[in-house]
Amino acid sequence: MENISSDIENITKEIKKEKSDTITYKVVEKFVSINGEGQKAGQLAIFIRFQGCNLNCVYCDTKWANQKEAKYHLMTAQQIIDYIKSTNVKNVTLTGGEPLRQENIMYLLEKLSLIENINVEIETNGSVSIAETKKIKNSPSITLDYKLPDSNMEKYMDLSNYDFLESKDTVKFVCSSINDLKKAKDIIEKYSLTSKCKVYLSSVFEKITPAEIVDFMKEHNMNDINLQLQMHKYIWDPNLKGV
């Protein structure tokens, strides 16, 4: 009997391994840099960028990654984990494209949640539900965009996401104009975002100056909100990939 049960156990392990080997993710680039955005800005981070997006923001700086014909590597969760471990860097940013639209992404998130001493963050566009991610013990922190009017994608925002926000999460408003800033202010107030999570205002590179954002913040007494510049675009050529 003992032999039979250990045989069954081995077969089950084998089936599970085969299943995990067949789940792959479309990775268009992976690299280590300093995080130029978010709560870990300025710290070393590993970036895993997934192919494909369900939105098409006017200002998107990674349109190349969204194309169907973008060159990608198929990686299993284990290969992604091996890469992460090989770097000795503890911050991991999953981005894209839209990471939460990657097939079987929950499987990868669950695997990553089991690794000790890493911080996983997901950059997501605000149109996809984050509810499932919150069921994971040690869930990744979420940086959730609210796509403002000038992005042309505002109508796709899933506002039910705000019921799931925690203090480790961030809502980010990428602004192109004063009109965008006004809308950001309305949404921040309507959903009491500063009491739920971190709130960032960022500028679309070369569309609005950081000084204009600061002036708007001063004029409207916007406390508990961070101005966020994409640091990597000041350090390197703003069009450079892999930094």
Ligand SMILES: C[S@@+](CC[C@H](N)C(=O)[O-])C[C@H]1O[C@@H](n2cnc3c(N)ncnc32)[C@H](O)[C@@H]1O
């Ligand atoms: C390329 S997106 C990928 C993740 C996800 N699709 C999203 O939109 O959050 C990563 C972050 O870069 C921001 N971003 C994209 N293009 C930008 C630009 N031209 N200027 C400033 N931020 C930009 C997005 O708003 C998002 O916060």
Ligand SMILES: Nc1nc2[nH]cc(C(=O)O)c2c(=O)[nH]1
């Ligand atoms: N250095 C650097 N930091 C980043 N933070 C978020 C990024 C993204 O594209 O999601 C990004 C990026 O592309 N590069």
Ligand code: SF4
């Ligand atoms: S949602 Fe993100 S990746 Fe998709 S088009 Fe907008 S900025 Fe680009």
Ligand SMILES: [Mg+2]
């Ligand atoms: Mg980027």
